[in-house]
Structures are given as structure tokens and as C-alpha cells.
Amino acid sequence: MLVALFLVLLAAKIGDEIFKRLGQPALIGEILAGVIIGPSVLAFVEPSATLEVFAELGVVFLLFWVGLETRLSDVREVGSTAIRVGVSGMLLPLVAGFAAARAFGESTETSLFVGAALVATSVGITSAVLLDLGALKSRAARTIIGAAVIDDILAMIFLAVAAGIAVSGGVNLVSILIVVGISLAFVAFVALGGTRVVARWPDVFHAPRFSESPLLPAVILCLGLAAIAAQIGLAAIIGAFLAGMVVAETRDRHNFEQEVAPLYAFFPPFFFVFIGLNVDLGALADIGVLAALAGITLLAVITKFLPAWLASRSLGARESLVVGVGMVPRGEVGIIVAGIGSTAGVITGSLFAVIVGMSIVTTLIVPPVLRSLLGATPDEPGPEA
């Protein structure tokens, strides 16, 4: 196992350095490094259950870091735009994915899953690029993150519906309403209550009677909220993001970030490499599968970009382009939906490879585009800068 951890970190670092020198986003280098050491090419490393835990912690610490850089007031300011982007960017991919799958003769259950796989943006990927470019404070970035959280809540609801139909042929509206209520209550309680508590007692993580270092209490909060979010059916990263936002209210935030930085350097490479490990190049040898992949990827890009771009026009021409592009990557979320569909028996064989492929292609094409868009527009200073 140590060998696998070593190989993943080494490959990630090499891919990272090569892509930085090419002027490309480092995370693409890390994903491709995963493809190369994975089962498709060298077969040095398998996507094992333990690596999946490290990958999960990777995206958890990534979003914790994003949360640390985010103030509640930043999110509030773009709130209505984020809601418009999140909702419209959820409906179109869902309907289009469902309709396309039906048109190709898939069953209703399968088509629901294809729709679901097109819904949720991977905020991890976009966040990593925005962080890398130091653009996390821009209004576009805050809109993307807010919309992605909303989008994830909606996708979670829809996935519960789709899984209910696939398993029992129907849905229990009451139980879904309960799940939705709990999710919204959790997000509101932590985002509003948690930040207020820490803002009121900014020394809570530094209190010497708790700890000589604020790191471990904050990491425990992060893992705890991530675990709760996962338990209630939300993505764990939403809990981690909220935890970061709460901790960001603490005293001496700058020193605190320095303490978290090494965890942020250590874990996220596992997340990116793990995405690469899931690539099955062999499944793409078939021309029909390749065509399906191209079609569904195009659909995924257009149906996400257009509504997000239109819904954020109020931010200005370039910023709305950034929002549209930034919402496109499906990353690990599409892979997770495909996995759930596979377990439920409705996403099988080449369709599984197509959905995973779509998730990865949308993930690979976005970072260079975002980078060139943001390179051209100097970061608009946030209210705190």
C-alpha cells in the first residue's frame, strides 16, 4: 500500500511539473499521470478502496481550503445569480440527457440516470483551477461555488428520485421531502449559525485550553461536517466547504491557512490521480462508443454552459463566460452517478464507460479555457481585497 501511495504522489508531482512548464493547469497533468500509471497503460496502480478514501479526503481538503477562502458575505452578494445559475444549469442537462438516452432506445430508468449524470458540476475541479490562478475572490468564482452547492443539492434530490424509480419502480414523495428539508436545514444551520458562533468567539480554535495548535480541532470539524453531509445524502465536500467557511471567521486566519496548506498539498493529488485511474482506454476502442462519448460530451458542455452563461449575464460579459465555462466539469460527480447506476443495474457496459469518459473529458477541457479567460481578465478585487 505504501508503494501505491508513493507511486501516486510521485506520478502526480511529475505530471504537475510537466503541465506547469507547458503553461497548462497542473491538475490535468495529475489526472493524466493517473491514466498512465493506472490499469489502462502501465497498470502500476489499481483504483483500490483505500486509494478511494485518500481521493475522497483529497477533495474534502480541497473544498475545505476553498471554504477557508470564502466569506459568507461573498456568497450572499452573488446569491440570487448563483441560484439562477444553479437551477437553470440543472434543468437543461437533465432534460436533454434523459431525452437523448430515450431517443437511443434506453429504458426510462437508464435515461433518468444519464440525465442525473449530466447534472452535477464538480466544484472540486473548477475550484482547483481558480485557486491556482488566485481568482477565487472574483464574483464569477463565488457565483460558481454558490451555484455548484445548489446544483449538488438539486442533483442529490434528483438522484434519490431516479434511484427510487430504478429500484422500486416508484418514489416516496414524503421521504424525499424529508431528505430535502434536512439538507437545507443543515446547510443553513452551519452556514449561518456556525459562522456567527466563530465570528463571536474568534479564539475558539486557538484557545490554549483546547489545543496548542488550532489545526486538529478545525480538521475534526471539517471531517465531522463532511461525514454528516455524506450521511444525509449530500456530497461530503459540501460539509467540508461549510466547515472551511466557518473556520474562516477565526482569529489569525492567515497563520491558520499556513497550517492547513500541507494537508492541502498532500491529499488533493490523490483525488486527481484517482480520476485518471478510473479511465478505461480499452472501452473506447469501439467507434460506436467513441461516437456516443463525443455526442454526450457535447450535450453535457452545451446544456451546462448556455444556461449558466445566460443566467449570469448581469456579472458582465467576461465574468459570465467564466461562470458558463466553470460550471462545465462533471469530474468525480459524474463518475459517482455512473457507479450508483451500475450498482442499481441500469448503467451497464459501454454506457458506463461513456458516462465516465464524459466526466473526464469535460474535466480536461475546462481548465485551459478558464486559464486563458482569466489570464486575459485580471482578477476583479473582491470586497475584502
Place this chain on the structure above:
Amino acid sequence: MLVALFLVLLAAKIGDEIFKRLGQPALIGEILAGVIIGPSVLAFVEPSATLEVFAELGVVFLLFWVGLETRLSDVREVGSTAIRVGVSGMLLPLVAGFAAARAFGESTETSLFVGAALVATSVGITSAVLLDLGALKSRAARTIIGAAVIDDILAMIFLAVAAGIAVSGGVNLVSILIVVGISLAFVAFVALGGTRVVARWPDVFHAPRFSESPLLPAVILCLGLAAIAAQIGLAAIIGAFLAGMVVAETRDRHNFEQEVAPLYAFFPPFFFVFIGLNVDLGALADIGVLAALAGITLLAVITKFLPAWLASRSLGARESLVVGVGMVPRGEVGIIVAGIGSTAGVITGSLFAVIVGMSIVTTLIVPPVLRSLLGATPDEPGPEA
């Protein structure tokens, strides 16, 4: 899985804080926290394979940190004493453990494993206490660490012999000599060659063309050497310790330690809690088992303390007491030997519980004693202090 990681860290932190307030070593609080959340009491967390990986990384980063604090010259200075302590502290427990098991009617194979389980000191436990007390630079501490490395090499050789006898009824001397040769060559090559390379190019981890931060390259080196050490049959922690010693030669070691500190805060609690998770209180309900545990623990303490104390008399009265006591904990090493013996089919049922119990009891009794010994003796400044 996130829930398990959260519970382990939370329990570790609570145990840690309680024991600090009691004036006791924090790691005992963490081990007992593991007992309480483990299968024996609350059964919140099982010692799963993934937690074992986190525990392994915990002790790897612990020894990496110890290596960072150790200079090759420090080890050289106490070299001959460390060799005497390591060799004599290996022979007596081995012979006594074997003889005792034979006297109680165990087979030769089983008795060899009992002897092997008594041999190897858990340098992780003693290091953690010495680190905690800021006493890592004392001559006693350096002697313990040097002796524990030697002791581990000898134990590894003996374990290969015992496993060979248990599995095939004989040993292949040539293959064992090859393993010994490779191990010694690895340790010497890394300790002498690696430190020289870094001493010559102290910027190697800071070179901007490699990385904006020296952390990841150093962590990769640590995992790589740990993996190699494990592959050739040594403990992974020996590789990690050597990696730390190599990296310690780098420029700007102080800043570097600040970067590693968060990993050192995050992972080691998993190691200590995992030891606690392995406790099976139920197996100790039998009076015969309890008596065997008391007997073997007494044997383990005496046969390790006496030779280590005598062999280090040249360090002075108190320092030699510290060395004798510091060599006593068997920690994870005893548990690992019991596990190998269990896989080989020669350590079964209550004997397994007794050996694991001995490992944990020797681990729990040492830290308070060390603390009171070192509290009474102000740390003798090392050559660099």
C-alpha cells in the same frame, strides 16, 4: 469511512487533552481512546484495512519527524553504545521468550514466534514520548533510536528464520544472508550517501525548478524509502527515519519542519488509536490468560530493561536508566509479529491475545516512567544545542 476517520481523530484529541491535564503522556490517552471506541467497549470503529493504512502512515510520519531531528553525527557519536544495547537487548528477550514458551509446552515453531515478539522495541512509542518532552537530542534518546534501528534489523532477520521454520520446517541460510546484506546495504547507502548528497546540495528540495514548496518532494522521498524498506523486509519506519535524516541536511531546516508539522499532527493519532482498537478486553476475562499476560509482560520488561541498562552504563546513571526503560515498549511491533504468527498458523487463540496484550501493556507503562525520569533530569544539551 469519513465517519470512522472523524471518530478516530475526535477520540484521539479528547484522550490527548484529558491525559495532558492529568500530567500523563498524551499518547496513552490516544491508545485508551482507541480501546474505548473500539470493538471491546463502544464498538463505534473497527480496525479496518484502511485505518491500518492511516496508522502505518502515522508511524511513518512520526519516524520521519524523528529523523528530521536527528543528525548522522548524533547517531555516530553513540554508535558503539547503541550497537551494544541493540544486540544484547535482542538476545535475552529472544532466549527467555523461547524458553518460557517451551517450558509451558508450546511447540518449537510457536516458541520461536513468542521469542520474536519479545525482541523488537517500538521506537515509535518511545520517540513520541521523547519528542513530547523535547528530549530527543539527549545522548540517551539517540542511543535508544540507534539501538532500536539495530534491534529492528536483528528482529527482522530472526523473524525470517522463524517464519522459514514455521512454514517449511527449515531455513535457507543463503536467502537469509542475501536479505541481511541488502538491508545493511540499504541502511548504509541511504544514511551515508543520502545525507552526503543533501549536505552537498542543500537546496535540492528548495530548487524552484522542482517545486514552490519542498514539502511534496520530501514526502515522496519519505514514502519511497519507507516502501523500499518494507519491500526488503525491514520495517517501513526505518526507511522513513532515514529519509528524515537525509532531509534534515537541507537548507532552512526550521521552515521545513513547520511544513511537515501538520502532517505530523494529522497522521500519528491514527497510529496510537489503532493500537487501542486492537485490544480485545473479552479475551482477558480468563484468569489463566491474565496470568500468562502478567508473566510474559514481566519477562518482556526485565529481559529488555536489564541488558539495555547495563550496556549503556557508560552514559551515566540516569541516562542509562532512560535507555533501559525507553527500550521496553513493544507497541505495534509485537502486534505485527503476533499477526504474522497467526497467519502462519502457529500463534492462535489466547496466545495471540496474550502477545498483543503484552505489546500494549509494555507500551502503556513506559511513558509515565520516562516522563518522570526525564522530568527529574534536565535534558543534557546535544552537540548542536
